[in-house]
Amino acid sequence: MIHNFNGGPSILPKEVFEEASKAILNFNNTGLSILEIGHRTSLFQPVLDEAVALAKELMQLDDEHEILFLHGGASTQFMQVPMNLLGDKETAAYLDCGTWGLKAIKEAKLFGQVNVVGSSGDKGYTYIPKGYEIPSDSKYFHYTTNNTIEGTELFDIPETNVPLVADMSSDILSHVMDFNRFDLIYAGAQKNIGAAGVNMVVVKKDILGKVDRKIPSMLDYRQHIANGSMLNTPPVFAIYVCMLTLRWLKNLGGVAAIESINNQKASLLYNALDTLPIFTPTVAKADRSKMNVVFVMPNKTLEEEFKTLAKQEGMVGIGGHRSVGGFRISLYNALPLNSVEIFVGLMNAFARRKG
Numbered sequence: 502m503i504h505n506f507n508g509g510p511s512i513l514p515k516e517v518f519e520e521a522s523k524a525i526l527n528f529n530n531t532g533l534s535i536l537e538i539g540h541r542t543s544l545f546q547p548v549l550d551e552a553v554a555l556a557k558e559l560m561q562l563d564d565e566h567e568i569l570f571l572h573g574g575a576s577t578q579f580m581q582v583p584m585n586l587l588g589d590k591e592t593a594a595y596l597d598c599g600t601w602g603l604k605a606i607k608e609a610k611l612f613g614q615v616n617v618v619g620s621s622g623d624k625g626y627t628y629i630p631k632g633y634e635i636p637s638d639s640k641y642f643h644y645t646t647n648n649t650i651e652g653t654e655l656f657d658i659p660e661t662n663v664p665l666v667a668d669m670s671s672d673i674l675s676h677v678m679d680f681n682r683f684d685l686i687y688a689g690a691q692k693n694i695g696a697a698g699v700n701m702v703v704v705k706k707d708i709l710g711k712v713d714r715k716i717p718s719m720l721d722y723r724q725h726i727a728n729g730s731m732l733n734t735p736p737v738f739a740i741y742v743c744m745l746t747l748r749w750l751k752n753l754g755g756v757a758a759i760e761s762i763n764n765q766k767a768s769l770l771y772n773a774l775d776t777l778p779i780f781t782p783t784v785a786k787a788d789r790s791k792m793n794v795v796f797v798m799p800n801k802t803l804e805e806e807f808k809t810l811a812k813q814e815g816m817v818g819i820g821g822h823r824s825v826g827g828f829r830i831s832l833y834n835a836l837p838l839n840s841v842e843i844f845v846g847l848m849n850a851f852a853r854r855k856g
């Protein structure tokens with residue numbers, strides 16, 4: 502039995518894999534593979550429409566917000582956001598709370614002025630900055646809701662009147678929140694939404710069209726909205742997998758239902774980390790991520806020993822990001838509670854043996 506704790510691309514529901522495999526051979530009994538159907542056909546359009554409708558329903562979005570499925574990974578959004586929203590002479594506020602946010606800051610500087618209003622870079626991004634001010638004349642405020650690499654998460658939406666932009670790549674749809682508070686949300690699909698190769702972007706229409714620069718068609722949100730995410734050939738299969746994953750989430754009871762399971766998984770693991778001295782969580786308690794749990798052990802030898810044992814027991818993807826080391830256990834929506842129970846059982850057994 503494999504327990505997949507990969508940071509992304511990561512585990513998806515078994516039902517999704519089964520359905521997607523069937524569709525590769527024979528999509529909806531058409532005798533055609535999902536991989537060979539035209540995107541502008543009566544076969545694919547319902548897939549895209551259902552994905553959009555499910556995302557809207559699960560996020561309880563109002564009619565001001567559009568949903569797009571775009572190419573390019575979340576990294577493309579690092580530049581697409583400022584290209585569409587930030588004029589050369591205007592300033593956007595950014596929170597520097599992890600590796601990905603820092604990359605977003607670097608790209609934004611290509612298009613306008615960036616005011617880094619808070620940073621946790623002084624302590625290796627092991628906490629979420631607090632008490633920062635967002636100047637009211639900022640064009641927008643950008644932050645990363647979950648720091649996939651460092652293992653911190655921001656659950657409360659910052660109080661501000663400035664338009665909010667968030668990178669939710671690694672915690673979207675994992676807990677209930679008021680998604681309507683955001684003017685723009687983006688997320689690479691490969692963690693909680695579906696397969697790699699597509700981004701979901703939620704954008705409030707009235708923030709667009711306010712910068713002077715010329716925007717290439719493929720990077721212009723307005724053109725994507727006008728063309729229903731079909732300005733060019735969309736990533737058909739990746740969108741299909743998103744649709745199946747969103748369907749799975751709805752059938753499970755939606756975001757509130759998955760939040761309750763996610764809470765159980767995170768408490769189980771953090772509780773073990775807090776009670777077994779051989780394992781040390783690396784981030785501030787108040788800012789712990791429920792999606793990516795990061796910890797270290799007293800030395801490399803013990804870490805290697807535990808990793809080898811975990812591998813023998815079928816645990817996959819538990820090593821920390823190459824920039825952090827130690828361990829990172831990703832608890833995305835599709836990861837069953839049972840995998841966490843088995844992993845925690847292994848931690849307990851290892852700690853007993855070493856203690």
Ligand SMILES: Cc1ncc(COP(=O)(O)O)c(C=O)c1O
Nearest residue numbers: 574575576601649668670671689
């Ligand atoms: C929070 C966050 N933002 C952005 C990215 C970059 O995503 P992509 O590789 O799809 O460009 C990742 C990837 O893991 C991420 O976790």
